[in-house]
Amino acid sequence: MSSARPEVLVEDQKDDGTFRVHRSAFLSDEIHAAEMQRVFERSWLFIGHESELAEKGEYRRRKIAGRSIIFVRSDDGEIRAFHNTCPHRGAIVCRQDKGVAKAFQCFYHAWTFNSRGQLKGIPGKDGYDGGTFDAAERSLKPVARFESYRGFHFVSFQEDIQPLYDYLAGAREYLDLIVDQSPSGQLRVADGSHQYSIRANWKLLAENSIDGYHGMPTHQTYFEYVAEAGGLGGKGGKKLHGRGHSLGNGHACVEYWAPWGRPVARWVPIMGEEAKPAIEAAKAEIVERQGAEKADRICEWNRNMLIYPNLVINDIMSTTIRTFWPVSKDYMEIDAWAIAPVEEGEGEALQTRLHNFLEFLGPGGFATPDDVEALESCQIGFEAGGEQWNDVSRGMKREALVDDELQMRAFWRQWVAQIEGYEIDDWGDAPLPDELVTPDAERTWAIT
Amino acid sequence: MTDTTMPQTTHDRLMLRLEVEEFLIEEAAILDEWRLDDWIALFTDDATYVVPSTDLAGGDPARDLTLIDDDRLRLEWRVKRLKSRHAHREYPWSRTRRLVTNVRVLRAEDDELDITASILVHRFRHGRQDHFVARYLMTLVRTEDGLRIRRRRAEIDQERLSPNGALSMIL
Ligand code: FES
Numbered sequence: 001m002s003s004a005r006p007e008v009l010v011e012d013q014k015d016d017g018t019f020r021v022h023r024s025a026f027l028s029d030e031i032h033a034a035e036m037q038r039v040f041e042r043s044w045l046f047i048g049h050e051s052e053l054a055e056k057g058e059y060r061r062r063k064i065a066g067r068s069i070i071f072v073r074s075d076d077g078e079i080r081a082f083h084n085t086c087p088h089r090g091a092i093v094c095r096q097d098k099g100v101a102k103a104f105q106c107f108y109h110a111w112t113f114n115s116r117g118q119l120k121g122i123p124g125k126d127g128y129d130g131g132t133f134d135a136a137e138r139s140l141k142p143v144a145r146f147e148s149y150r151g152f153h154f155v156s157f158q159e160d161i162q163p164l165y166d167y168l169a170g171a172r173e174y175l176d177l178i179v180d181q182s183p184s185g186q187l188r189v190a191d192g193s194h195q196y197s198i199r200a201n202w203k204l205l206a207e208n209s210i211d212g213y214h215g216m217p218t219h220q221t222y223f224e225y226v227a228e229a230g231g232l233g234g235k236g237g238k239k240l241h242g243r244g245h246s247l248g249n250g251h252a253c254v255e256y257w258a259p260w261g262r263p264v265a266r267w268v269p270i271m272g273e274e275a276k277p278a279i280e281a282a283k284a285e286i287v288e289r290q291g292a293e294k295a296d297r298i299c300e301w302n303r304n305m306l307i308y309p310n311l312v313i314n315d316i317m318s319t320t321i322r323t324f325w326p327v328s329k330d331y332m333e334i335d336a337w338a339i340a341p342v343e344e345g346e347g348e349a350l351q352t353r354l355h356n357f358l359e360f361l362g363p364g365g366f367a368t369p370d371d372v373e374a375l376e377s378c379q380i381g382f383e384a385g386g387e388q389w390n391d392v393s394r395g396m397k398r399e400a401l402v403d404d405e406l407q408m409r410a411f412w413r414q415w416v417a418q419i420e421g422y423e424i425d426d427w428g429d430a431p432l433p434d435e436l437v438t439p440d441a442e443r444t445w446a447i448t
Numbered sequence: 449m450t451d452t453t454m455p456q457t458t459h460d461r462l463m464l465r466l467e468v469e470e471f472l473i474e475e476a477a478i479l480d481e482w483r484l485d486d487w488i489a490l491f492t493d494d495a496t497y498v499v500p501s502t503d504l505a506g507g508d509p510a511r512d513l514t515l516i517d518d519d520r521l522r523l524e525w526r527v528k529r530l531k532s533r534h535a536h537r538e539y540p541w542s543r544t545r546r547l548v549t550n551v552r553v554l555r556a557e558d559d560e561l562d563i564t565a566s567i568l569v570h571r572f573r574h575g576r577q578d579h580f581v582a583r584y585l586m587t588l589v590r591t592e593d594g595l596r597i598r599r600r601r602a603e604i605d606q607e608r609l610s611p612n613g614a615l616s617m618i619l
Pocket residue numbers: 086087088089090091106107108109110111
């Protein structure tokens with residue numbers, strides 16, 4: 001079913017406290033086509049982490065907004081990204097998802113490219129003599145823009161997009177909080193990834209990933225398990241509390257204190273007495289290096305962040321990277337990875353981290369299947385018709401708490417501006433009068 | 449040299465395979481009927497249940513990201529969760545039908561058997577169909593109560609878990 005597009009897709013009245021999203025945003029083929037052009041062709045898109053390409057010649061084949069892209073560490077040590085298509089007559093030149101290669105050879109007519117993308121071998125080269133053929137010009141085409149921030153690599157298909165550094169805006173501070181967990185500032189992506197799909201519009205996962213409101217009702221069984229296993233320790237029974245933030249350019253996050261343990265660096269009984277010294281030492285090192293205040297934030301606080309449009313970084317009981325790509329208006333493909341400070345190596349600490357990841361997240365976890373169900377359920381609900389609008393106004397008239405919807409509004413404001421073709425410079429709600437600024441109250445839906 | 453890890457006669461090997469097949473067919477029936485308490489009773493106390501990631505079939509849960517890495521405690525919680533009304537993707541439960549075939553006994557020593565089998569699980573729910581193609585790698589042990597599972601690993605053949613979306617039932 002396709003839904004007619006209304007006059008306004010997003011009704012945003014900051015002063016009144018009205019925020020509604022028209023459901024055609026999830027149901028319309030026309031809008032899906034528009035967002036492939038206006039969102040995914042005009043944003044910075046995460047392609048991979050530097051640690052995935054440990055050696056020269058190591059590559060990953062990635063699908064970025066429907067395009068096959070080669071993400072490779074060239075023989076000069078530089079990381080590059082190329083469109084995966086032969087400049088001769090089109091075949092893909094990289095036919096495996098990962099590997100290490102000195103060269104990429106197109107199997108069709110056997111042109112060969114080095115790991116910098118340069119055309120180095122042409123069978124029967126004399127056949128081009130006398131014409132305009134220029135081998136240098138027939139090299140693999142790099143993506144229009146390719147930049148990185150602290151090991152996270154992004155591509156953009158828009159030549160004149162702003163620099164990644166500026167694009168990331170307030171999200172940089174949160175990336176720093178994650179990267180600075182490592183004494184050397186280096187993270188490593190673990191081998192093995194979660195590759196799955198959801199029969200729902202991709203924007204439902206953008207919302208869900210920074211939605212503190214659904215945590216307890218949807219994931220009750222997960223929290224019961226963690227509580228019973230001894231994973232919710234201490235601090236005098238303090239309850240989950242924190243805030244939602246708009247970080248600019250459509251990026252947003254929730255940042256909150258929660259009673260569960262963190263590999264860096266908050267010990268809880270489930271981790272075992274033997275793990276305590278290492279976790280405390282990690283914390284002491286961060287206090288030393290970053291100062292007590294920032295160390296508290298790094299070690300004790302949790303973050304779920306959306307980097308617009310489709311990169312999620314969760315820094316919770318494990319640290320995870322997730323991308324999700326629209327295939328059609330009601331189907332998306334998801335990839336997720338586990339990432340950790342290199343200093344954790346491959347021992348006990350990494351295993352705890354991976355268990356924390358699996359217990360909660362991923363297709364076989366105790367929580368993610370419920371999210372998948374929720375998102376597919378929304379998509380089916382949209383198709384049911386009747387109601388035309390989603391209400392996303394929660395917390396618009398208070399300083400946003402972790403279970404408010406400011407984060408989603410930040411995303412939608414950027415999205416609708418891109419779809420409608422205008423620019424904005426404020427992704428937040430209206431400033432509040434002093435009496436409406438709420439204290440950072442502990443939430444009543446305590447996790448016990 | 450004779451292989452001491454396998455029965456010597458064709459008859460004995462067939463009987464062993466039949467015994468394993470019967471066990472696997474029974475386990476599949478238990479799962480298709482959602483008799484989860486009966487299912488967990490098939491495991492030893494030191495049991496593990498692992499499903500590697502689709503991009504790393506040989507993944508080692510000690511250092512690689514897998515889809516599932518359950519010890520007995522997590523396995524019991526998985527069952528408890530599936531029996532609650534709050535495992536939303538399996539409430540109400542999906543219909544499943546498991547085909548277990550190509551059973552091979554790889555090793556039979558003392559009380560332990562290493563076996564492998566091919567499986568095809570069809571899952572039906574809310575007008576949708578999902579299919580899981582995989583192979584089992586299991587270590588079974590002989591106990592007074594019959595065969596029990598010590599190690600259960602299901603390696604998915606699909607390149608991605610698509611369009612399945614989740615592994616909400618037991619594979
Ligand atoms: S298409 Fe690649 S060599 Fe011809």
